Amino acid sequence: MSDVTMRVFRGDRDGGGPVDYRVALTPGMVVLDALHAIQAHQAPDLAVRWNCKAAKCGSCSAEVNGRPRLACKTRMDALPLDKPITVYPLKAFPVIKDLVTDVSWNYKVNAKIPAFTPRPDVKWKMEQRDVDRVQEFRKCIECFLCQDVCHVLRDHGKKEQFGGPRFFVRVASLEMHPLDSVSRTKLLKEELGIGLCNITKCCTEVCPEEIHITDNAIIPLKERVVDEFYDPLTMLVRKIRGAKRD
Amino acid sequence: MTPKYETHENDVLIIGAGGAGLRAAVEALAQGASVGVVCKSLLGKAHTVMAEGGIAAAMCNVDQADGWRTHFRDTMRGGKFLNNWRMAQLHAQESPDRVRELEQWGALFDRTETGDILQRAFGGHTFKRLCHVGDRTGLEMIRTLQDRGVQQGIDVYMECTITRLLKDGDRIAGAFGYWREQGRFVIFKAKSVIVATGGIGKAWKVTSNSWECTGDGMALAYEAGAELLDMEFVQFHPTGMVWPPGVQGLLVTEAVRGEGGILRNKNGERFMEKYDPKRMELSTRDVVARSIYTEVKEGRGSPHGGAFLDISHKQAEYVKRKLPSMYHQFKELADVDITKGPMEVGPTCHYMMGGIRVEAETGRTSVAGLYAAGEAAAGLHGANRLGGNSLSDLLVFGRRAGLAAAEHARAVGGPAVDSAQVDEAERQLLAPFERTTGENPYTIHGELQDMLQALVGIFRTEEDLVRALGELEKFKARAGLMRVEGSRLFNPGWHLSRDLQHMLVVAEAVTRSALARQESRGAHSRIDFPKTEDAWGKKNHVITRDGAAMRLVEVPVAEMPEELKQILAEDK
Ligand SMILES: Cc1cc2nc3c(=O)[nH]c(=O)nc-3n(C[C@H](O)[C@H](O)[C@H](O)COP(=O)(O)OP(=O)(O)OC[C@H]3O[C@@H](n4cnc5c(N)ncnc54)[C@H](O)[C@@H]3O)c2cc1C
Ligand code: SF4
Numbered sequence: 001m002s003d004v005t006m007r008v009f010r011g012d013r014d015g016g017g018p019v020d021y022r023v024a025l026t027p028g029m030v031v032l033d034a035l036h037a038i039q040a041h042q043a044p045d046l047a048v049r050w051n052c053k054a055a056k057c058g059s060c061s062a063e064v065n066g067r068p069r070l071a072c073k074t075r076m077d078a079l080p081l082d083k084p085i086t087v088y089p090l091k092a093f094p095v096i097k098d099l100v101t102d103v104s105w106n107y108k109v110n111a112k113i114p115a116f117t118p119r120p121d122v123k124w125k126m127e128q129r130d131v132d133r134v135q136e137f138r139k140c141i142e143c144f145l146c147q148d149v150c151h152v153l154r155d156h157g158k159k160e161q162f163g164g165p166r167f168f169v170r171v172a173s174l175e176m177h178p179l180d181s182v183s184r185t186k187l188l189k190e191e192l193g194i195g196l197c198n199i200t201k202c203c204t205e206v207c208p209e210e211i212h213i214t215d216n217a218i219i220p221l222k223e224r225v226v227d228e229f230y231d232p233l234t235m236l237v238r239k240i241r242g243a244k245r246d
Numbered sequence: 247m248t249p250k251y252e253t254h255e256n257d258v259l260i261i262g263a264g265g266a267g268l269r270a271a272v273e274a275l276a277q278g279a280s281v282g283v284v285c286k287s288l289l290g291k292a293h294t295v296m297a298e299g300g301i302a303a304a305m306c307n308v309d310q311a312d313g314w315r316t317h318f319r320d321t322m323r324g325g326k327f328l329n330n331w332r333m334a335q336l337h338a339q340e341s342p343d344r345v346r347e348l349e350q351w352g353a354l355f356d357r358t359e360t361g362d363i364l365q366r367a368f369g370g371h372t373f374k375r376l377c378h379v380g381d382r383t384g385l386e387m388i389r390t391l392q393d394r395g396v397q398q399g400i401d402v403y404m405e406c407t408i409t410r411l412l413k414d415g416d417r418i419a420g421a422f423g424y425w426r427e428q429g430r431f432v433i434f435k436a437k438s439v440i441v442a443t444g445g446i447g448k449a450w451k452v453t454s455n456s457w458e459c460t461g462d463g464m465a466l467a468y469e470a471g472a473e474l475l476d477m478e479f480v481q482f483h484p485t486g487m488v489w490p491p492g493v494q495g496l497l498v499t500e501a502v503r504g505e506g507g508i509l510r511n512k513n514g515e516r517f518m519e520k521y522d523p524k525r526m527e528l529s530t531r532d533v534v535a536r537s538i539y540t541e542v543k544e545g546r547g548s549p550h551g552g553a554f555l556d557i558s559h560k561q562a563e564y565v566k567r568k569l570p571s572m573y574h575q576f577k578e579l580a581d582v583d584i585t586k587g588p589m590e591v592g593p594t595c596h597y598m599m600g601g602i603r604v605e606a607e608t609g610r611t612s613v614a615g616l617y618a619a620g621e622a623a624a625g626l627h628g629a630n631r632l633g634g635n636s637l638s639d640l641l642v643f644g645r646r647a648g649l650a651a652a653e654h655a656r657a658v659g660g661p662a663v664d665s666a667q668v669d670e671a672e673r674q675l676l677a678p679f680e681r682t683t684g685e686n687p688y689t690i691h692g693e694l695q696d697m698l699q700a701l702v703g704i705f706r707t708e709e710d711l712v713r714a715l716g717e718l719e720k721f722k723a724r725a726g727l728m729r730v731e732g733s734r735l736f737n738p739g740w741h742l743s744r745d746l747q748h749m750l751v752v753a754e755a756v757t758r759s760a761l762a763r764q765e766s767r768g769a770h771s772r773i774d775f776p777k778t779e780d781a782w783g784k785k786n787h788v789i790t791r792d793g794a795a796m797r798l799v800e801v802p803v804a805e806m807p808e809e810l811k812q813i814l815a816e817d818k
């Protein structure tokens with residue numbers, strides 16, 4: 001098979017730029033394979049995160065030809081091979097080195113979210129159809145591609161006011177858990193800034209787990225916030241019915 | 247004390263943030279200890295995240311006839327009776343509670359019709375026993391534990407690699423490592439240290455394991471004076487992907503067979519009828535791996551040197567629901583639609599039954615203050631692990647190690663860090679930068695993988711193993727002279743240079759133990775000694791460090807109490 005040019009960002013906090021590497025194509029090759037080939041033969045210090053090589057851990061996120069993707073899931077033969085393939089780090093987070101970015105902010109946001117809190121003396125019985133919806137959210141592999149693509153973070157850098165789609169998914173997984181008892185709507189409104197989301201759906205488009213981030217997580221959460229803050233009566237009725245599960 | 251280094255102090259330091267490390271952390275914290283967890287990757291990315299099929303626990307939600315006794319018996323039989331019986335007993339008795347706990351912390355398992363946790367069949371398990379979430383059980387487990395730990399207040403030191411355990415005389419004092427991000431050195435001072443560093447698969451060429459699985463914890467513990475147990479038992483999972491080359495070795499979960507998948511050779515024969523007519527595809531992993539290997543060797547393999555695994559006789563929707571990540575994995579990486587046709591699969595280096603020798607109740611090693619749990623520890627699985635028994639192992643013995651380590655920390659005073667050890671650890675790490683010539687660690691690693699794959703694989707002979715020992719000496723010499731390029735900033739080549747040293751220690755321990763065991767048992771198959779010998783069934787292998795040399799001794803398998811023998815005798 002033929003060779004292809006990989007145009008990879010090399011650099012650190014102090015700056016950097018693209019470097020071209022020629023890589024021999026092999027059948028079924030993915031972008032991460034090409035990066036590993038560069039590491040093994042040309043640049044042993046090329047920094048890239050990975051663990052599972054199977055789209056299960058969310059480590060290998062990068063921008064391939066300008067699009068946020070998992071490098072281990074992006075087939076070379078699905079890209080135009082007559083031009084260089086560009087591989088850049090996620091733009092929404094500061095570069096540490098090469099393709100590795102500082103994603104620690106995400107862990108800080110996560111720590112703000114109150115844990116699952118079961119109702120007192122629940123019976124641990126749940127129907128599959130009640131957990132289906134939450135299991136969708138729990139598929140999240142924390143690749144942060146949705147965070148990267150969301151304009152509120154990417155273009156406006158509102159990390160102080162906005163939690164980002166990943167954490168709306170996480171809050172949704174707790175809020176819609178059939179046995180959970182606490183409300184996180186105040187947090188959504190005041191600390192995670194859900195109001196800043198204008199439902200562009202870019203996050204849903206890049207999610208490798210095909211989570212319907214906007215339709216299934218963000219929109220229902222926005223409705224809860226509206227109910228609780230602007231329509232207390234509905235909220236009261238819901239509380240009395242104990243119907244977190246709506 | 248060495249003030250020139252950043253230093254962190256905790257009562258309990260846990261090396262590893264997989265299921266075992268996190269479960270230990272949650273428990274130690276609950277005991278009131280201050281807890282630090284160090285890991286090489288980001289939090290939540292440890293190997294446990296990749297576990298697919300499920301957690302084995304006799305919950306009896308699907309098969310009421312199940313119970314701890316049957317689980318105990320299955321585990322012992324699967325392990326060919328080399329298991330530590332006490333660990334097998336505790337594991338079988340406690341895993342249902344550990345699973346329920348996960349649910350109470352927010353994990354959402356698939357459900358039965360009556361709203362309980364659903365359980366599926368798996369190889370070697372008499373009953374439907376594996377609690378699961380589709381084929382992403384590990385993700386559910388690690389997220390649940392990680393969120394619990396973070397909420398309760400563990401200190402997480404991520405993307406930090408430990409390269410040496412520190413001792414104060416005979417007791418543990420902490421660990422030395424470096425931040426991968428800046429390459430800066432760091433000291434962790436602790437009264438108790440738990441090694442929960444996972445497996446060793448990356449020493450072999452074809453493996454389901456991630457880059458992290460380089461046997462660090464086993465090598466570090468060995469160097470600190472702890473014992474390694476039954477290192478010859480390396481599990482080759484029967485079903486890894488074989489094509490395309492980039493995904494060779496990637497796991498195809500046993501859940502495919504659990505859900506009814508059938509194995510065939512190129513002639514369309516269901517060959518398991520020949521090797522294990524009773525259990526067929528759901529035979530134990532050692533048997534299925536050898537069967538596929540034999541079919542291929544005798545010329546009945548698939549085009550890329552594997553066997554065909556077919557689940558397409560089930561409804562497409564069912565397959566997509568129960569095995570979603572397998573469906574995507576094959577569709578996207580191999581252009582195969584598993585709802586329409588078979589997958590090609592072959593054996594892949596998957597799991598280490600051997601590891602650090604621990605006391606059953608506490609996970610305590612022979613070094614005061616040093617504990618081990620999870621895949622890094624040995625004993626529970628004997629000569630062969632049953633699928634699903636690892637995740638439950640992590641929960642049961644992670645918790646026990648966390649408990650014991652916290653108790654120990656309460657009972658002892660603070661240790662002193664010896665600056666001579668720190669200096670040596672630093673020298674060791676920096677040496678490859680100082681050389682102006684020398685090989686690239688990637689080259690040495692690649693060749694080591696090829697060598698182990700060829701000489702210390704599924705089938706072994708004295709000739710191969712002796713050769714392997716000779717080769718290992720050469721690798722050691724080469725590794726002593728390798729060179730690292732670039733800066734200390736997030737440098738994977740540099741990282742590999744240290745990992746390689748760990749892999750060499752582990753590889754030698756595996757090879758020596760394999761050479762010594764002159765029989766075939768479980769995952770250890772000797773072509774020159776094909777029979778399972780009763781006399782060998784009474785012996786475990788223990789490896790310790792003797793100066794620079796590795797010493798191997800046989801120790802008797804502990805005698806089991808009468809009532810447990812009874813259980814094993816039942817229902818032959
Ligand atoms: C693809 C796949 C599927 C599997 N499916 C199942 C299943 O369905 N059921 C089942 O029971 N088992 C399964 N297993 C086995 C099981 O997942 C593993 O045995 C188990 O997850 C190991 O957990 P652990 O906590 O011991 O270690 P790991 O999860 O491997 O974690 C090790 C931790 O140690 C850290 N570490 C290692 N070295 C260092 C160092 N030097 N310094 C600092 N940190 C370090 C790592 O960063 C990591 O955080 C599967 C394995 C694979 C590969
Ligand atoms: S839908 Fe909202 S959260 Fe998603 S990318 Fe658009 S603005 Fe961001």
Ligand code: SF4
Nearest residue numbers: 140141143144146207
């Ligand atoms: S929601 Fe999807 S895109 Fe966002 S972090 Fe999770 S898996 Fe990635």
Ligand code: FES
Nearest residue numbers: 052053058060072
């Ligand atoms: S390496 Fe795990 S998602 Fe790509």
